[in-house]
Amino acid sequence: MSRAAPLVGILLGSAADRDVMAPAWQTLSDLGVAHEVRICSAHRTPDRAAAYASEARGRGLRVLIAGAGAAAHLAGALAAHTTLPVIGVPISSSPLRGLDALHATVQMPSGVPVATVAIDGARNAALLAAQILALQDEELARRLAQWKADMADEVDRADAELASGN
Numbered sequence: 220m221s222r223a224a225p226l227v228g229i230l231l232g233s234a235a236d237r238d239v240m241a242p243a244w245q246t247l248s249d250l251g252v253a254h255e256v257r258i259c260s261a262h263r264t265p266d267r268a269a270a271y272a273s274e275a276r277g278r279g280l281r282v283l284i285a286g287a288g289a290a291a292h293l294a295g296a297l298a299a300h301t302t303l304p305v306i307g308v309p310i311s312s313s314p315l316r317g318l319d320a321l322h323a324t325v326q327m328p329s330g331v332p333v334a335t336v337a338i339d340g341a342r343n344a345a346l347l348a349a350q351i352l353a354l355q356d357e358e359l360a361r362r363l364a365q366w367k368a369d370m371a372d373e374v375d376r377a378d379a380e381l382a383s384g385n
């Protein structure tokens with residue numbers, strides 16, 4: 220959690236989703252993006268979920284990330300109550316191993332979009348949120364470019380290591 224006013228709100232459908240979602244806040248911390256993390260269930264605390272989304276823009280939040288498993292309605296329920304971009308992370312916490320959550324999150328009816336990343340794709344959700352913010356933040360855009368360059372360097376290093384051993 221960062222001290223500056225949060226720009227990204229990360230919502231977990233359950234405390235059980237914490238480990239899968241941790242890369243989201245770790246990545247935002249690495250990139251220096253102010254964020255907050257809350258647990259808020261579309262089914263068990265529906266009024267609080269609606270209030271959070273309704274108040275988010277006024278509180279200065281700019282992107283919401285929602286991770287939920289099973290019949291995962293959290294991202295869609297948030298999107299119903301805000302004009303902020305909502306990124307959904309389907310979580311593999313059910314006997315269907317996330318396919319249920321993927322369908323529930325990605326198949327939003329026309330008019331209420333949720334940008335859905337891969338099952339358990341918390342890191343990509345954070346990167347996508349950062350890329351949205353970087354549209355108006357050149358310094359953040361520079362850090363994202365460095366992130367990509369570092370990834371490429373890692374691949375090149377692994378390639379060189381493998382090539383030299385064969």
Ligand code: RP5
Nearest residue numbers: 232233235287288289310312
């Ligand atoms: C979803 O159901 C949560 O996001 C979690 O992944 C799954 C199980 O939740 P709990 O029963 O552990 O709260 O709502």
